Amino acid sequence: MPQSTDVSQIDLFIGHNVTTSDLLTVLHVSDFHFHTRRRKEQEIVIEALLEDVRSLCIGHRKPDLIVFSGDLTQAPPTDTHAEAYDILLEPLQKAANISSERMFIVAGNHDVDRVAVSRHQAQHQNWRETSNSMEMMNQAYLEDAFSDAYFDKFANYLDLEDYMSKGTKVYGNIFCSVYYIDALNTDLVIFNSSMLSTGGLPGTGRDEGLLMIPEYAIRDAIAKLTPGSFRIFTTHHPLNAFTETGASYLSKEIQKHANLHLFGHMHDPSGAQIIGFNGSVVSNQAGAVFTQRREYYIGYSLICIDKTKGFVQTLVRSYFPERGIFNDGVDRIDEGRFYNSPEARQYWRSLANPVDEAKFKAQLAGQVRDDLVKEWDDLGLLDNGGRQHFVAPRLNKIDIDSNRDNKIKLDAPLPFQSLSTGQANIILYSPQEYGRTTILREVQYEYLAGAAELAQPRLPIMIRFEEIAQNLHHMTRVVRSRSLIDTKAFDTDVLLKLGMMCLLVDDVEFADKKRMAILRAFISQYPQCRYIFTSLKNSAAPYGAHVVTETPVRFEFVELCELKRKEMRELVKMKVPDAGDVEIILDRLHSEISEINLPFTAANGTILITIYEQNSNFQPINRSVVIEQFIDATLRKSSIEQVRRETFDYSNKTSLLAHLAGWMATNNCYTPTYESLRSEMRSYVDNLGLEVPLDDLLAEFFAARIMRKLPENCVSFRYRAVLEYFIATQMIKSTVFKNWVLQEDRYLTYINELHYYAGLVRNDADLMNVVAMRFEGIIAEMEKESSINPDQIATIELPRTAGSDALDHMSAHLLGQPLSKEERDEALEGEIPRDVEERQNVFRPRIEHTGHKLLVGLFLFSGLVKNMEQINKNEKQRLLKLAWRGWSLLLSSSLAIVSELAKQRQMRINGVLYEIFAPKAMSDEDLGRKIALNMPTAITKFIATSLGTEKLQRQLTEPDLEEADEPLVYEFFRSSLIADLRLPATPNAIRNAFKKLHGSSFLSEALVWKIANMRRMDEINQSHFEAVQSDVAGMIARLGGGKPSELAKDKTRQIEKFRKEGLLLKMQRQKEDK
Structure with missing residues (x-):
């Protein structure tokens, strides 16, 4: 592997590398004021906001948290929090690639239901008259005097709050909520500064100077903080909106316990490093992300923090309506950046470009790509297939289009290249054997081949889900071991910490609690990286419901679908040299695959094309016959050598393969070593009294793509469908083996094999009766x-509302x-060989x-x-x-x-x-x-x-x-x-x-x-x-x-x-x- 020692690493001015746990990034947004009548105006700003977040939040700037500090709506219940979530908060999660568990909202004065306030107006007047008395506020808190009004006036807000961030909440009272994010060792304290607000109800006056949070409520919340954690305190109002007593006490507690104080309300951004008698804290007031008054400021902030060193960088982002974009807030501060100290300025500027991107891209597109292709070639993945026979499949992104009449947008086509050029974390799912591994390998290759053109180059590393074992440390070692990059030039750990890696995990099983816990811990450790998982459809999305990954980053769901006629035509062109035969073969593929009820996939297309090359008049009856003909073609049953009786002929070969398949099944080992497989073959032919050159025979099986070599000197059947077919064949040849498969605690795990068996014999009434009785x-x-x-299905009565549009x-x-x-070329679903050109796992x-x-x-x-x-x-x-x-x-x-x-x-x-x-x-x-x-x-x-x-x-x-x-x-x-x-x-x-x-x-x-x-x-x-x-x-x-x-x-x-x-x-x- 060529070495490159002149590529820069993270070498900060203090001589230490940054660790993942040091850095914390907070996206601070505030004051949206969702207004039904102004939705169109707001959508224009939101579109610009999302585009800015997508381009800005990469690497160490990818948010760990999103805090929305109040006034999500303008006037509930007319302007609902649910709609505001659909139009702003959820799209913002997607843009930042963050889960709802990492987004937090704060109650603002505009989140108050004025109609509800009017029902409790006398109480509010009494509270505001005594709000400068901490003693009276504490007593009211102890007497639970605020509860009725609280749950009434914040009903809409609380419904949304409960929908979000439920898993990390450790404490809550009327005025304070405490959340602990274990992966970040961070406490977030949300203060409801709007409890005494009347929301602008006519006749009640302004809130400024009348707000208060009781001391006892604050003390109860602070008692729940995690020792040694990083602390973020949030309010909607600045401290000058509180009473003199309330502001004095809360200010001291913030200085004493908080590292960062976030608030909004004033629609004007500002930041400060506050040092007082009780401690120091960085404060950030966000601008409004939307305001109805055109002359008022619109903007948001992205705050980057080194928790260990205390260095803070705030990127102020301002909206420029004449250009319709967000950009550096140079209209508010030099360079649009606030630093809490001169040392912080130097620190964050040093961290801006820790890796020489040009040389990183060059190594990805050069040495790493070459080594990957060589590795594939050594494994036989490029033999008569692999990349040169790859046809991009149809990908459907499952998406919610909340901005268009609240309709769900399903099956939105996703360009294949977006898998390697996009930023979103993806769960790619499909039924069994749709070629998911092939897709991941192609993504890995495209990441490298197109590195020079990528805005965010990443080192793609692919692992199997089953390799995740023991603990987080072991998984990290596995990831490191798969890196093909020159580690003297680019340290793998550094790339992980900076998010310059894309981890491709194949065959994720979400019900595997142990492995999923390790994988979640890895993602929490390296949230800036990109992740692409593949999974079975029944694991990721059964019945239309999608698994919740319960990770700090957001995942999008993409379904891998059957090929359409256009894609299948491309596959035929690759395998059939005569252009005049392409349409004829394509028509036969479409007709015959449909007749036997198989999906229109590259797997079935490849099998049938292979059969056509040997037998132009083939008419399939069922899937068993398809595989039988495929094996017939690949083993060259009709070759001249087969007529020589001294040769180990086709019948002998298929009998041997059936025996090997049964041997693998009974030993529950489908990837034996070469020597153990050869030993079993020797036992079989010796038992028959035959002399066969076993190494030559194995070489023939490899060349015919019946079997293939694996790492660590292991071998397996190349296609799982072929393995299942031979297991079914062994059931016909051996009654003992058939009875073994049909044992009551086993037969349900041999679905495909039993289907193949039925397709071959077609008349086993005894077996049919046994399965029927059990069923x-x-x-x-x-x-x-x-x-x-x-019987009750027929009696179901669906509700039909006035607005029902079914x-x-x-x-x-x-x-x-x-x-x-x-669009009509999609075939029916069916069980097909999975990962035709790649690894075949037994299911x-x-x-x-x-x-x-x-x-x-x-x-x-x-x-x-x-x-x-x-x-x-x-x-x-x-x-x-x-x-x-x-x-x-x-x-x-x-x-x-x-x-x-x-x-x-x-x-x-x-x-x-x-x-x-x-x-x-x-x-x-x-x-x-x-x-x-x-x-x-x-x-x-x-x-x-x-x-x-x-x-x-x-x-x-x-x-x-x-x-x-x-x-x-x-x-x-x-x-x-x-x-x-x-x-x-x-x-x-x-x-x-x-x-x-x-x-x-x-x-x-x-x-x-x-x-x-x-x-x-x-x-x-x-x-x-x-x-x-x-x-x-x-x-x-x-x-x-x-x-x-x-x-x-x-x-x-x-x-x-x-x-x-x-x-x-x-x-x-x-x-x-x-």
Whole structure:
């Protein structure tokens, strides 16, 4: 590795390096005065504020805390705190990459509800008349005289305060709240200086000179401070707004106990180093972040503190309306910076550029990138794939767009390059085997290749979540060991402390409490760094709720999606040299992957393209056959060498691979050493009495990409799907091994293997009966534990408020044109090989309680029903009904938590905290309705993935005498699956379903919503939709309510809209075809 000794390090004027625990950065914002009528004006300033924070707050200037020191709203309850949070505070958290647990708010005089004050006006008058008497104020405090007025006048404020920063609060009384942030060893004391304020209620006079905080309240709070902590005290008002007695006492306590005093109110920034008899403190008065008077100052402050040395730098940021930007506050102070001493000025100027950025960038783009590529090449990651075959996938950022009519903005496309050029911390999630590791490696490469162009260059280091073990010290060692940079030129610890590193953590499992605790501690230690995690979707975002990371930094959620036709075309071009064959192969990929219900991913595309190269007439039946043909192609079954009987032929090779897969499974070791694998191969061939050159055979497996080498002389199957297929094959070859897999405490962890097995044999009625009996037992156990009755689903009545727009949304989806051709190329979800070009981890679901059993058992059982096509038709009908029962139970249990989830917005389930992304201002009723209405459609997508096959067409469409006694939700599932499969019976199925569901408004509306979403995604044939549009129109009219005569008119209007829209759609498609 080339050395570079002339690159500068942190070498401060006092000769000591800065440690992470020394530095603290506080973003101080104040006086927003959210006003509903001035929202548009405020949004202009907010946009400039967020842009300034994003560009300013990098490196050591990334905030550890955000303090908003009062007057968030102008006049509650008209101007609500919830809306102010949505429009300002939450976007500010995002811009600063900080979590809500690290944002704190202070009550100001404009946060007071004047109507509430009027109800307690006499008390306020009495308090203000005696507010200069500490004795009388203390007595009132002891008598709890302030509580009624406090909870009344600050009701809106307190609701928001409770929503934020709950985890760090250690004490609170009417006047004071104490928060302790352990990772920063910092106490934050918030004083409610507005308790005696009347909020400008007419006839009550001004607050100045009449405010007071009782001594006893202050003493109670100070007693809760952590010894040796750094202390930040905050008020809304400056001390000169207090009574003489109140100001004198609070001033002494601030000087004695605080390191930093933050306040607002005056709309004019100022800073000072105050030294008095009782101690010293740095004070900072923030300007107003918005004011209605154009001639008044608008600004905020960013305060950087070295807690050990006591050096403070305040960056004053002023808004310049003529340019529409925030910039250095040179209109208030030289250079827009305040230092609390000349030494502090020298210190912070020395710290401004501790690393030679140009040389850092050069080393990243040169030596580090070259070493990374060499490392990949040594591991075989660039063999016939790797980077040269990388196609950027679709990324959807889950975002809340609070500034546009309080709507949630889902699936916002995110450019792939933003993963390496952006500043946000990201959790990238997807179903199993969508290539997340590949994505992280590409991000790592792009960080290095594009280092010269990055505004914030960082050293990317990638680790696996499973490598996090023992403690924080061990994790730090792991991170250091992965650094490829010249440590004599750039010390890894220094880069960590300055935030000049991006840590990429693969396969994060948020339910792993021990590892997550270590990871959180690392992030708390190095919050200035950037973090990108990958995770399974069911760990990061089940049921639409997103895990709360409970870290001091904010994370954005990005979903890794299937490829669209455009991206798959690029993959085909990379693998198929003849340009004339690209479109032909692309069409076949699209058609055949869709027919076998697999997602349109690079994994499946690569497998099928490989198969096409060997067999142009291949027609897949199920996923087992896809993998079988892939293995057939890669092992060259048809090669001339196979006809020589003395050669270890294809049949022998697949039998050996099946044996090795079973051996790995029984030993629970899927990455054995080369020697142990070779030893097991020797035992196998010796038992057969064959002589085989094992090293040559292993070399063939590596070349065929069946197996691959790993670090530390280990080996594994290259694709997990291939390993699972061979485990399934070994189940066919060995009854002993099959029975081992089917043991009751194990079989639920072998979902994919059992699905492959069913796809290969297709007629194992005995196995099907065993799994069915066990599944019935799981259902009975779940029903007994939860007292959930799926029959009650049909009786659900969703609230419909005057402002409810659900039917309008459905009509819009039904009337609007389906997505364009480029947007219609998404395939159905399904289980696919994960990380096709990268590492393959074996996935064994953890079965911890009955709920886990139900979910895992449901997917296992449904997949077996789907693949066991050669069992008796009557038995298939029985099994299908059992599947409906299981899916009904899942839907019922999901609906059971809707009310609580909508109310709390957060729920801890199985030890993991999940959060619903919805505007704070959205009512619980509206949110609950939206969740409940979407759940049945979400469940039907799972059903289509796990159970959907045209081979069940007769069981789905032919009448059954027992159907009349079935729960209505079965009919909903059945008709939805018929529609998802686009069977010819779709129109009749939908019409019959509407008739049967007529007595259930919930299931009727859910079916309309299902059709509307299918229409929007162009997942229902146009002829099928035209055939049912009269029935859909009638149902929408009926759900809307009204008199019979009005219903008929509404139905006629809907049908006419559908007719016109159909004509427009035909014209549009004719235009596209041309």
